[in-house]
Amino acid sequence: MQIIGCDLHARQQTLAVLDTATGELMEKTLTHEGSKVREFYSTLPGPVRVGIEATGTMQWFLSLMEELGIDCQVGHPAKIRAAEPRKQKHDRRDADLILKLLVENRFPSIWRPSKELVDLRALLLHRHQWVRMRTRIQNALQAIAMANGLRRGPSLWSQGGQCSTIASLPLAPHTAHRRSELQAMYAKFESDIGKLNQRVEAQAGERPGARLLMTHPGVGPITALATDVFLGDPKRFADGKALASYVGIIPSEYSSGGRQRLGGLSKQGNPLLRFLWCEAAAHAVRRDPELQRFYRRKLIQKGLGKARVAAARKLGIRLWIMLRDQIEYQEFCRRGQMQQNSGDACVGMPGTRYGATSHRPID
Numbered sequence: 001m002q003i004i005g006c007d008l009h010a011r012q013q014t015l016a017v018l019d020t021a022t023g024e025l026m027e028k029t030l031t032h033e034g035s036k037v038r039e040f041y042s043t044l045p046g047p048v049r050v051g052i053e054a055t056g057t058m059q060w061f062l063s064l065m066e067e068l069g070i071d072c073q074v075g076h077p078a079k080i081r082a083a084e085p086r087k088q089k090h091d092r093r094d095a096d097l098i099l100k101l102l103v104e105n106r107f108p109s110i111w112r113p114s115k116e117l118v119d120l121r122a123l124l125l126h127r128h129q130w131v132r133m134r135t136r137i138q139n140a141l142q143a144i145a146m147a148n149g150l151r152r153g154p155s156l157w158s159q160g161g162q163c164s165t166i167a168s169l170p171l172a173p174h175t176a177h178r179r180s181e182l183q184a185m186y187a188k189f190e191s192d193i194g195k196l197n198q199r200v201e202a203q204a205g206e207r208p209g210a211r212l213l214m215t216h217p218g219v220g221p222i223t224a225l226a227t228d229v230f231l232g233d234p235k236r237f238a239d240g241k242a243l244a245s246y247v248g249i250i251p252s253e254y255s256s257g258g259r260q261r262l263g264g265l266s267k268q269g270n271p272l273l274r275f276l277w278c279e280a281a282a283h284a285v286r287r288d289p290e291l292q293r294f295y296r297r298k299l300i301q302k303g304l305g306k307a308r309v310a311a312a313r314k315l316g317i318r319l320w321i322m323l324r325d326q327i328e329y330q331e332f333c334r335r336g337q338m339q340q341n342s343g344d345a346c347v348g349m350p351g352t353r354y355g356a357t358s359h360r361p362i363d
Contacts, residue, residue, distance in 0.1 A: 004051070144169070281308060
């Protein structure tokens with residue numbers, strides 16, 4: 001068997017190859033020009049196992065390994081680096097470290113989404129980038145309007161506000177040209193985002209998980225599809241805390257001894273999913289009575305910012321439970337009411353352990 005530790009970069013890769021039959025160890029560097037990579041891996045006698053760190057440019061390599069029938073494992077970069085105590089770091093040492101972890105069965109493999117999920121993620125990210133660019137254009141047009149004494153608020157983006165209000169402002173030649181260009185770009189982005197919204201709605205309607213999530217008040221097709229796509233298999237999360245840690249809506253911590261120090265959000269997760277959950281929570285707290293009571297209580301205790309994040313976290317855990325158990329919103333509420341009436345742990349909370357007889361009330 002051939003075991004390969006691969007330190008993958010954009011232009012080249014450094015390999016540490018071990019033949020388990022003979023014990024021979026070989027080091028090699030391949031450039032990504034031409035067909036050198038394909039020729040090398042296609043000539044290896046099977047079976048072959050390759051380990052790489054997760055990077056943003058690895059998709060082509062994973063597709064090649066799948067095409068050649070090679071087992072390719074993707075590892076967590078931070079956990080791989082933590083296995084090396086020395087401060088010397090270069091490509092050969094990185095490849096040797098990956099090979100060592102593979103041989104010792106300590107390689108920290110991560111979950112990988114399917115090609116379908118990767119493609120749907122690209123659709124959601126593309127729409128989000130377009131929305132952000134449209135917002136920048138709106139800010140620029142709003143600045144031009146306010147600099148000339150025009151304050152219309154949201155009505156500025158109506159057809160009348162664009163055609164008659166902003167277009168009629170008497171401006172200097174260069175500023176007038178900038179206004180015209182921004183208006184043309186705004187109209188184009190509005191049209192493109194509308195088409196992307198239709199594609200997202202169509203995809204959300206085709207996926208059973210997204211249809212379940214849309215039954216929750218305040219959750220639309222974009223948030224439902226993003227939750228379904230970015231979480232993937234919901235059963236890979238042990239509990240709600242593991243989910244919140246994965247998304248990055250838990251506090252950072254630097255504690256030692258008997259003193260606990262909590263900081264801001266760790267944000268070690270998907271930023272788009274955090275953003276969408278916060279946006280959806282702002283609507284859900286107006287429509288769901290239980291979530292509304294929780295939000296108002298946190299608003300008094302912690303203030304606006306922390307209350308919004310807490311509501312987003314609670315909403316995200318709800319959506320995860322609905323995905324995991326394949327239930328709609330009404331069934332979720334029914335189960336929660338039954339457990340509250342029976343005095344058992346609430347949905348998503350663990351049972352009592354370590355001799356405890358009950359839970360401390362947790363919001």
